[in-house]
Amino acid sequence: MSNDTRTPAPGRGDRAVLVLEDGVTFEGDAYGARGETLGEIVFSTGMTGYQETLTDPSYARQIVVQTAPHIGNTGVNDEDAESRRIWVAGYVVRDPARRPSNWRSQRTLDEELVKDGVVGISGIDTRAITRHLREHATMRAGIFSGEAAQRPVSELLERVTSAPQMSGAKLAEGVTAESAYVVEPKDHGWEGEPVADVVAVDLGLKAMTPVRMAERGVRVHVLPATASFEDVTAVGPDGFFMSNGPGDPQTAVEQIELLRRVLDAGIPYFGICFGNQILGRALGFGTYKLPYGHRGINQPVMDLTTGKVEITAQNHGFAVDAPKGEPTRAPHGDYGRVRVSHISLNDDVVEGLECLDIPAFSVQYHPEAAAGPHDAAYLFDRFIELMGSASTKKVK
Structure with a gap:
C-alpha cells in the first residue's frame, strides 16, 4: 500500500x-x-x-x-x-x-x-x-x-x-478589441489633467501597455485593428501608437498604409513589436521570419545611442531587415533619415528604429514588461517627450 x-x-x-x-x-x-x-x-x-x-x-x-x-x-x-x-x-x-x-x-x-x-x-x-x-x-x-x-x-x-503556415498569416483582426474604449490616467494613480491624448491601434494589445501610458498622465484611446485614418484624426491625438500582435507583418497592408498617412500628417509615433515591424515596412524596409524567434523575459538588447544594455521581454517571430550602422534614408516616401537604434545581443537582430527627421520611433521588444524586467520603461517617457517637442500642431 x-x-x-x-x-x-x-x-x-x-x-x-x-x-x-x-x-x-x-x-x-x-x-x-x-x-x-x-x-x-x-x-x-x-x-x-x-x-x-x-x-x-x-x-x-x-x-x-x-x-x-x-x-x-x-x-x-x-x-x-x-x-x-x-x-x-x-x-x-x-x-x-x-x-x-x-x-x-x-x-x-x-x-x-x-x-x-x-x-x-x-x-x-x-x-x-x-x-x-x-x-x-x-x-x-x-x-x-x-x-x-x-x-x-x-x-x-x-x-x-495540412495546417496553415505562420508566414503569410493575417491574424491581428482576429484578436483585436471588438470596439473602441478609453484608458483614463485618473484610474491609474494620475492626479490632474491628462498630459496628452494618444490613439493606440490594438493589433493584439497587452493590457499593461495603455496602463503604463496612463500612469504617466496619458489618456489612451484604444481603437480596433480595422481603424481608419479618419477614426484616428477624429480623436485629435497628440500621438499615435501601434501595438504588438500576431501574424506576418507583410499581410498588414491596411495598417501599413494607415501609418504612412499618420507619418505624413506629422503625428508623433511609437510602436512596439508588431508596431515596430509595421514602421519598418511603412518606411520601405523588408521583414523576414526568424528561425525560432525571441520569446521570454530575459533577452539582452543594446541601445546603440547610449551603449546601455537592457534585459527585455520579447515575443516575436519576424524582424525588420534594415541596415545597421550609419543612418540611411527611408526607401519609401519622404521620411528622411532612419537609423537602427537597438540590436539584439544574442543574434544582432534589429530591435529598434528611430526616424531622425520626423517624430517616430519603435522597438521590437516589450517595455511594459508584465511579467518581466522594467529596464525599458523609459521608452514611454521618451514618447511623451516626443509628443511635447514635436513641431507639428495637434491634429483637429
Whole structure:
C-alpha cells in the first residue's frame, strides 16, 4: 500500500501525443482540455509569468513550450491576464504543479486551460523539444489527447502538415478589441489633467501597455485593428501608437498604409513589436521570419545611442531587415533619415528604429514588461517627450 498522499498531477494517466511537422513525436500526459490542436510550435524562456504569456494575443495560433520545468505553482488570478482570454493554440510543460500555492491564486492553471478549451501536454522533456527547435527552426505541430491520441501517428502527422503556415498569416483582426474604449490616467494613480491624448491601434494589445501610458498622465484611446485614418484624426491625438500582435507583418497592408498617412500628417509615433515591424515596412524596409524567434523575459538588447544594455521581454517571430550602422534614408516616401537604434545581443537582430527627421520611433521588444524586467520603461517617457517637442500642431 502506497503512503504517497500527494494530489496527482493534472491529467496524469490520460495519454497525449505531441507531433512535430518533421515527424518527431513526444508522448506524455494530457493537460488542460482534451482533443486536438494545431499551430506553430515555439519556445519561451521565461522563468515566470506564464499567465501573462498565455493571455498575450501575440501567441495566437502558436503552441508554446515552456523551457522552465515547473509551471502552474502560483495558480491563476483575475488581475494578471494581459487580455480577455488565453490565446495560445496549445501548451507544453514538463512538470505541472500538483496544487497552486500563492495568496493571490483563485484557481488552478489546469482549470483555466480547460475553461478556455486549450489542449496541452505535460510530462515530457521540454528542453529536448527546445533543442530540436533551435537546430531545425520553428515548425507546425499538433497536440492530441483523449480519443484523438488513439489515432495512428501517420494520420496525426497528416493533420499537422495540412495546417496553415505562420508566414503569410493575417491574424491581428482576429484578436483585436471588438470596439473602441478609453484608458483614463485618473484610474491609474494620475492626479490632474491628462498630459496628452494618444490613439493606440490594438493589433493584439497587452493590457499593461495603455496602463503604463496612463500612469504617466496619458489618456489612451484604444481603437480596433480595422481603424481608419479618419477614426484616428477624429480623436485629435497628440500621438499615435501601434501595438504588438500576431501574424506576418507583410499581410498588414491596411495598417501599413494607415501609418504612412499618420507619418505624413506629422503625428508623433511609437510602436512596439508588431508596431515596430509595421514602421519598418511603412518606411520601405523588408521583414523576414526568424528561425525560432525571441520569446521570454530575459533577452539582452543594446541601445546603440547610449551603449546601455537592457534585459527585455520579447515575443516575436519576424524582424525588420534594415541596415545597421550609419543612418540611411527611408526607401519609401519622404521620411528622411532612419537609423537602427537597438540590436539584439544574442543574434544582432534589429530591435529598434528611430526616424531622425520626423517624430517616430519603435522597438521590437516589450517595455511594459508584465511579467518581466522594467529596464525599458523609459521608452514611454521618451514618447511623451516626443509628443511635447514635436513641431507639428495637434491634429483637429
